[in-house]
Amino acid sequence: MSLEGAQTFWYFNIFITLLFVMGAYYIIASFNLIRALIGLELLIKAVTLLIILAGYLTNNEGLAQALVITLIVIEVVIMVVAGGIVVSVYRNNHSLDTRKLKELKG
Secondary structure, three states, X not given: OOHHHHHHHHHHHHHHHHHHHHHHHHHHHOOEHHHHHHHHHHHHHHHHHHHHHHHHHOOOHHHHHHHHHXXXXXXXXXXXXXXXXXXXXXXXXXXXXXXXXXHOOO
8 A cells, every 4th residue: 555545545434433433422422312313323423334335445445335235225224113213202392302201111
């Protein structure tokens, strides 16, 4: 790997790490369900970028593309189901605060 390729690798690596940390922070520190979904989205995007970077570095771009397309399809399904759950929670509780979910019975 050339010097320019190594610098590009480290820039992408730092960006992916920051994206992953931001997503994990949103999930852990937030009490809002929408922010938790945004954090989950950031985590999935970080993993997607990591797969693309690994495919580029190992010269397996075809495999990386297939994995990323599969991941995107799975991500869309997860986000639609999670969005439906969030809408249902809001309709029942009139709040998106996760601390109020402990009061639910049934």
